[in-house]
Amino acid sequence: MPTLFELKFPDQCKTLPEGFWSAVEVWIKKPHVVNKRLCGVKETERKDVDLTELAPILQGQEKDTTESNDVFTFLRTSDSEFESGKEGQWSYSVRTIIPKVNCYGTTAHKEIILRDFDTQRVTFIPTEEDTEGQVSHRKSNIYQLQLLAPSSNEWVVRLHILRPEEWFSDGVAYPKLPWLSTELLPRLVRWATESRTSEFKSTLSLLPVEKYSYVYQQLKDKYRDMVKVWPEVTNPEKFVYEDVAIATYLLVLWGEERSEKGLTDKQSFVDLGCGNGLLVHILTNEGHPGKGIDVRRRKIWDMYGPQTLLEETAITPGDSFLFPSTDWLIGNHSDELTPWIPVMAARSSYSCRYFVLPCCFFDFYGKYQRRQCKKSQYKEYIDFITEVSTACGFITQEDCLRIPSTKRVCLVGKSRTYERSDEHQAEEHRTLYIQSRQARSGTLGQGSNARGEMENGHDDSEACRSHDNDWGSGFQPRERVETVRNCAALPRDFIDGVVLRVANALLGLTKDEDGGVPVAWNRGGSLSVRGVAEMLEQETLQVLKKECGGLQTLLRNNHQVFRVEGGMVHIRDWRTQTYRPRGHGTPADAKRKPMPPGALKTRACWFHKHHPQGCPRLAEECAFAHGLDDLRASTRPLKKLKTFAC
Numbered sequence: 296m297p298t299l300f301e302l303k304f305p306d307q308c309k310t311l312p313e314g315f316w317s318a319v320e321v322w323i324k325k326p327h328v329v330n331k332r333l334c335g336v337k338e339t340e341r342k343d344v345d346l347t348e349l350a351p352i353l354q355g356q357e358k359d360t361t362e363s364n365d366v367f368t369f370l371r372t373s374d375s376e377f378e379s380g381k382e383g384q385w386s387y388s389v390r391t392i393i394p395k396v397n398c399y400g401t402t403a404h405k406e407i408i409l410r411d412f413d414t415q416r417v418t419f420i421p422t423e424e425d426t427e428g429q430v431s432h433r434k435s436n437i438y439q440l441q442l443l444a445p446s447s448n449e450w451v452v453r454l455h456i457l458r459p460e461e462w463f464s465d466g467v468a469y470p471k472l473p474w475l476s477t478e479l480l481p482r483l484v485r486w487a488t489e490s491r492t493s494e495f496k497s498t499l500s501l502l503p504v505e506k507y508s509y510v511y512q513q514l515k516d517k518y519r520d521m522v523k524v525w526p527e528v529t530n531p532e533k534f535v536y537e538d539v540a541i542a543t544y545l546l547v548l549w550g551e552e553r554s555e556k557g558l559t560d561k562q563s564f565v566d567l568g569c570g571n572g573l574l575v576h577i578l579t580n581e582g583h584p585g586k587g588i589d590v591r592r593r594k595i596w597d598m599y600g601p602q603t604l605l606e607e608t609a610i611t612p613g614d615s616f617l618f619p620s621t622d623w624l625i626g627n628h629s630d631e632l633t634p635w636i637p638v639m640a641a642r643s644s645y646s647c648r649y650f651v652l653p654c655c656f657f658d659f660y661g662k663y664q665r666r667q668c669k670k671s672q673y674k675e676y677i678d679f680i681t682e683v684s685t686a687c688g689f690i691t692q693e694d695c696l697r698i699p700s701t702k703r704v705c706l707v708g709k710s711r712t713y714e715r716s717d718e719h720q721a722e723e724h725r726t727l728y729i730q731s732r733q734a735r736s737g738t739l740g741q742g743s744n745a746r747g748e749m750e751n752g753h754d755d756s757e758a759c760r761s762h763d764n765d766w767g768s769g770f771q772p773r774e775r776v777e778t779v780r781n782c783a784a785l786p787r788d789f790i791d792g793v794v795l796r797v798a799n800a801l802l803g804l805t806k807d808e809d810g811g812v813p814v815a816w817n818r819g820g821s822l823s824v825r826g827v828a829e830m831l832e833q834e835t836l837q838v839l840k841k842e843c844g845g846l847q848t849l850l851r852n853n854h855q856v857f858r859v860e861g862g863m864v865h866i867r868d869w870r871t872q873t874y875r876p877r878g879h880g881t882p883a884d885a886k887r888k889p890m891p892p893g894a895l896k897t898r899a900c901w902f903h904k905h906h907p908q909g910c911p912r913l914a915e916e917c918a919f920a921h922g923l924d925d926l927r928a929s930t931r932p933l934k935k936l937k938t939f940a941c
Contacts, residue, residue: 300476301443301453302484310488311450312415315442318486319417322479323390323408324497329482332467334393334508335499338408341388349385349409353420353432366432369439369457370409370418386410392468396508403505404468407432416441421469435461436469440483452483494674495704498695502547511543518577526594527571534571537698541627542577544696544705545650549583549623552709562622567610567636568629571595576603585621612639612770619644626651628702634659634683635770637708641687641725645715649689652696652705653680659732660770677704686728688712688721729766782842782849793835793846794853795905797827801866802907816911819866824850827864855919856901869902869918870911895927896920 304311327333353366392404407420417440421433437457444450454475456462464471470478499507518539525531549562561583566575569587576599578585586604596605610616612635618624621643626636633653640649656663656676667675677693684691689708696703713721782790804820824847828836831846839845850857850864858865900919902910910917920926 299454299456299459299472300480301451302476302480304450304452304484305488307448308450308488312442314487314489315415315452315483316410316412318483319410319440321486322483323388323417326392329479330467330470332395334395335504336390336392337504338388338390341386343384344387345384349387353407365434366420366437366457369437369455370411384412386412393505393508394467396505396512414441415443433463434458435463438475452480452487454480494671495677495695496693498697498703499544501692501694501707502544502551506547506550507543510547511540514539514543514546514577514581518573521573524598526598529571533699535573537700538571538573538577538627540696540698541652542574542581544694545578545623545625546581546583548650548707563620564623564625565618565621566625566627567616567639568626568632569605570628572599572603572605574625574627575605579603613766617643618647621647623647624649626653628652628654630655631657631770633657634680637680637684637687637689638725638729640708641689642722645711645718648710649684649708650705651680652702653677654702658735659729673702673704677706680706683728684708685712687725726766780841780843782839782844782852785838785842785849789835789838790849790853793831793839793849794856794901796831797822797850797864798856798866798901798905800827800830801864816868816870816908817906818868821863821865824859824862824864853901855898868911896925897927899926 308314310317321328324336324338327335349370350367353370386409388408388410390406390408392406394402405422407422409418409420411417419438419440421436422430423433424430435458439455441453441455442450443453456472459472462472463469515536518535521535522531525535527534545564552558552562564578564583564585566572566578566585566587569575569589571593572587572589572595575585575587579602586606588606588608588610590607590609592605592607596603599605610632612632616639618639624636624640624643624647626633626649629636629651633651633655634657636649636651640647653676656672658664658679663676663679665672665675670678681691681693684706687708688711690710690712692707692709694705694707696705711721798819801819801822802817804822805817806814822830827850828846836846839849842848844851847859850859854867856867858867896919898919900910900917900921903914903917903919903921910919910921914921914925
């Protein structure tokens with residue numbers, strides 16, 4: 296069998312062979328994570344077969360039986376490490392590879408995938424269809440991945456090619472052979488070694504991937520100019536393309552819903568906690584009637600025009616914030632409103648649906664308190680919102696979006712677990728559930744008691760009025776102008792004390808002498824952020840816990856003194872880099888302009904005052920003032936305080 300390349304696993308790897316199959320599943324179901332020219336795949340027709348069943352399947356693809364026999368021989372050939380002629384079970388499936396539309400064409404490519412669990416190998420057989428509809432194998436691109444154990448303590452993954460001399464590459468569905476060996480195999484080894492299974496579903500599991508790819512490219516091209524005119528202080532590329540991706544998801548989801556239900560009118564929506572309003576703007580432009588509501592107006596709202604409806608109002612769960620004529624309620628990073636959105640949707644009308652993308656962790660009446668240490672905090676919170684949704688009577692679906700964010704899991708409530716006639720009983724269950732959450736938080740009041748009896752046959756509005764008007768009593772909406780919580784407002788002496796304590800600890804990790812020779816300038820050692828936290832008093836940590844990002848934010852704010860990378864804290868050595876004010880590039884910039892002569896120095900040099908060996912740079916070379924004579928008052932106008940929190 297032709298062998299192109301093989302790669303060894305780390306010694307004493309304990310995740311094999313299970314880890315190999317876990318890695319193979321990633322490559323089969325999520326090839327876009329390593330091949331960025333793909334949008335995704337659809338896997339179909341999966342079933343278990345033996346070799347006697349497999350032969351007619353493969354031969355049925357070919358006019359020339361000699362050609363099909365070549366493939367069959369390629370599949371049955373075993374290396375000396377394995378027993379020849381095993382007639383074990385194979386898993387047969389077909390996947391359709393979908394390229395990123397508009398970037399790399401629109402042609403989908405199909406592959407037969409054969410998993411042989413007895414000999415630890417998986418074979419990929421691309422197929423092509425001629426003008427007459429006849430399907431045949433693409434012999435030039437058949438390859439196989441196999442896990443081998445040459446010795447008891449050694450594992451390798453080997454790449455086999457049926458006809459390496461004829462290999463065809465289009466750079467998309469069929470990458471070049473060197474790419475398979477230098478990119479794919481190392482990824483497989485890493486995935487197999489880590490052998491981590493995600494707590495969440497695959498991305499876009501509820502949608503047709505090809506439709507998503509097509510709509511996303513259309514919207515991205517249509518709204519890319521928003522990046523150039525973005526007036527907010529937030530990162531325009533992240534927020535614009537993230538909202539484009541969320542809008543794409545909703546548009547495709549709603550399009551599928553219209554097809555399933557035979558609807559002609561486009562769904563209406565209300566975005567609760569709409570923030571910058573871009574999602575509302577896109578959905579409105581694409582023909583969906585709706586509006587956004589947020590406690591605070593943004594500067595960008597004025598750019599959208601009158602057709603984009605945005606309201607500046609504090610939202611408090613109650614009868615005044617029900618939407619009986621609205622099809623969908625949206626919660627995109629809606630923070631403290633997130634657990635209430637399934638409730639508001641359920642009480643708005645029997646036909647109201649919802650979409651939430653949780654971010655920060657809130658319960659009904661305050662911060663969410665963890666109760667399960669075996670799950671990640673994020674997974675536990677997603678499960679909590681799912682529990683809320685189920686208690687509200689929704690059949691809850693979970694999916695994962697493709698957005699530039701670590702919080703990508705969304706929940707969708709499209710239908711109910713009960714009939715319309717059972718609305719009264721469902722409302723009683725919702726009320727009891729919310730009361731139980733109130734009791735846990737200590738805010739139980741009179742506003743959530745169910746009142747009256749409702750007879751079957753009453754309309755949805757009557758069902759929604761079976762609770763008191765103030766059923767959100769105890770809920771605390773955010774202030775119109777929020778307090779800055781990025782450590783900048785902490786007392787200066789508190790910040791200086793933490794900085795000095797941490798810096799001295801880092802300097803104490805290294806010696807002042809190297810082999811009896813004094814060190815020119817002590818760079819200090821490094822500590823993890825967790826290690827730094829462990830050396831601070833509980834009183835200090837409690838103060839930092841109330842700030843967004845806590846200790847890590849304080850350390851990053853003191854950019855002059857510390858370098859925080861990969862969760863490790865280091866003393867910054869200004870001899871190896873040049874100072875650049877914020878907003879003029881990142882530490883990763885390859886080219887940096889030196890500080891101009893005579894530049895205004897408005898901040899004192901921490902190293903000149905506190906480092907045992909002073910500042911490693913001369914006063915005229917340092918971007919910070921060495922003493923009062925070198926310090927000048929800033930002439931820059933004060934910036935307006937940010938009025939939003941992380």
